Amino acid sequence: MEKNKIVHDEVIYGIVRIYGKLGLYEDAQQTSVDIEKLGLLTDEKTCGKLAMAQVHLNAGNHEKALDVLQLMRSRNVEMSKFAYGVLLRCFITKEDVGSAEVTFHVLSRRGALDAVCCNDLLILYVKLGLMEKAKALITQIRTDQVHFDEDLYRTVMDVYCREGMIADAEKLIKEMGNIGLSMDKINKTSLMTMYGKSGGLQQAEDLFKALEQPDAAACANMVSLYVENGEMYKTKEMLKSLLEMTSGLSVASQLITKSVREGKQLTVSSLYGSSVNLKVL
Numbered sequence: 001m002e003k004n005k006i007v008h009d010e011v012i013y014g015i016v017r018i019y020g021k022l023g024l025y026e027d028a029q030q031t032s033v034d035i036e037k038l039g040l041l042t043d044e045k046t047c048g049k050l051a052m053a054q055v056h057l058n059a060g061n062h063e064k065a066l067d068v069l070q071l072m073r074s075r076n077v078e079m080s081k082f083a084y085g086v087l088l089r090c091f092i093t094k095e096d097v098g099s100a101e102v103t104f105h106v107l108s109r110r111g112a113l114d115a116v117c118c119n120d121l122l123i124l125y126v127k128l129g130l131m132e133k134a135k136a137l138i139t140q141i142r143t144d145q146v147h148f149d150e151d152l153y154r155t156v157m158d159v160y161c162r163e164g165m166i167a168d169a170e171k172l173i174k175e176m177g178n179i180g181l182s183m184d185k186i187n188k189t190s191l192m193t194m195y196g197k198s199g200g201l202q203q204a205e206d207l208f209k210a211l212e213q214p215d216a217a218a219c220a221n222m223v224s225l226y227v228e229n230g231e232m233y234k235t236k237e238m239l240k241s242l243l244e245m246t247s248g249l250s251v252a253s254q255l256i257t258k259s260v261r262e263g264k265q266l267t268v269s270s271l272y273g274s275s276v277n278l279k280v281l
Contacts, residue, residue, distance in 0.1 A: 019055070053086050062093040081112040088117050092124045100124065108144065115149040122155050126162070134159045154187055161190035164198060185211060189218050196225030216242060216251040223255060 019027045053068040069087050073079070079087070084107050091100035104121055107113055118141050125134035138156055148156075153176050160169040169191065173183070183191070188207050196204040208214060208222050219242040226235040242248040 014051075050080075050083055050086065053083075053090075057086060057089055057093065060093075062090045066090050066094075081107065081110065084110075084112070085114075085117055089120060092120050095124065095128065097124065097128065097130070108140070113141075113144055113146050115147060115152040118146055119149075119152040119155050122152070122159070126155070126159060131159070131163055135163065150181055153181060154184060157183065157187045158190055161187070161194040164194055166194065166198060166200075169194065185215070185218070189221055192218070192221055192225070196222075196228065201225060201229050201231070214241075216245045216247045219245070219248070220251045220255050223252075 050072075053065045057065040065086065069079075069083065069090070072083070084103055088100060088103045088107065091103055100121060104113075104117065107117060118137070122134055122137055125131070125137065138159060141152075141156075146152075153172065157169060157172055157176075159165075160172060176183070188211060192204040192207045195201070195207070204222070204225055208218060211218055219238055223235055223238045223242060226232075226238060239252065242252055245251075
């Protein structure tokens with residue numbers, strides 16, 4: 001490559017990334033060090049440094065990834081869209097909301113927002129319970145006309161369901177359908193909860209029946225909705241189905257514990273009595 005005056009940057013970047021993807025962290029690190037010593041990279045070592053930052057991040061070492069990016073900044077290396085994307089992921093992994101937001105706004109000002117970075121920040125907000133920020137971010141994403149991918153659609157749906165935003169959720173369902181996307185099991189379970197808590201028990205039941213293979217979590221969800229709506233016969237029938245599953249008894253126990261924690265004594269009594277009777281049967 002040297003003899004033929006081939007630019008090394010992209011090739012070296014690829015080699016470092018391949019090592020990282022294969023889990024050969026030490027090889028990636030050593031290659032990065034050797035290349036820097038030999039001075040083989042052009043463009044102020046941007047490609048190699050970014051590759052190593054990404055390897056650190058994928059290996060769970062976000063602090064080391066941040067150190068690499070800070071070193072680039074200290075050398076006045078111009079930060080690309082990709083570099084800011086890696087920086088954003090570092091702050092999100094660190095759960096540093098303030099720094100993540102600053103980095104996100106830089107990307108926004110540059111017109112460089114994409115579905116991946118939007119989804120990553122949205123997931124962080126949901127994880128930390130910052131639902132007002134999550135809803136504000138969705139509004140910004142719509143305003144900036146960010147092209148949605150499948151993951152972003154599903155995270156937005158999760159926010160709508162958690163917040164009981166029925167009209168927005170139904171509009172999003174149609175939007176997804178128009179481009180050939182369907183909801184996954186997690187989204188359908190979230191929708192079941194939203195409908196059930198807002199008085200739409202029939203809609204929740206329809207969604208449950210539409211599941212190809214309802215799991216223990218979906219059954220437990222329906223048990224809670226039936227109890228909340230006073231449907232005790234359906235509660236017992238659903239509990240029977242739940243307890244016939246491999247992890248059913250464990251999930252039922254968790255459901256009872258949650259009810260105790262929330263102080264729902266009548267619910268606890270009903271669930272406990274039904275589960276004990278069914279177990280005996």
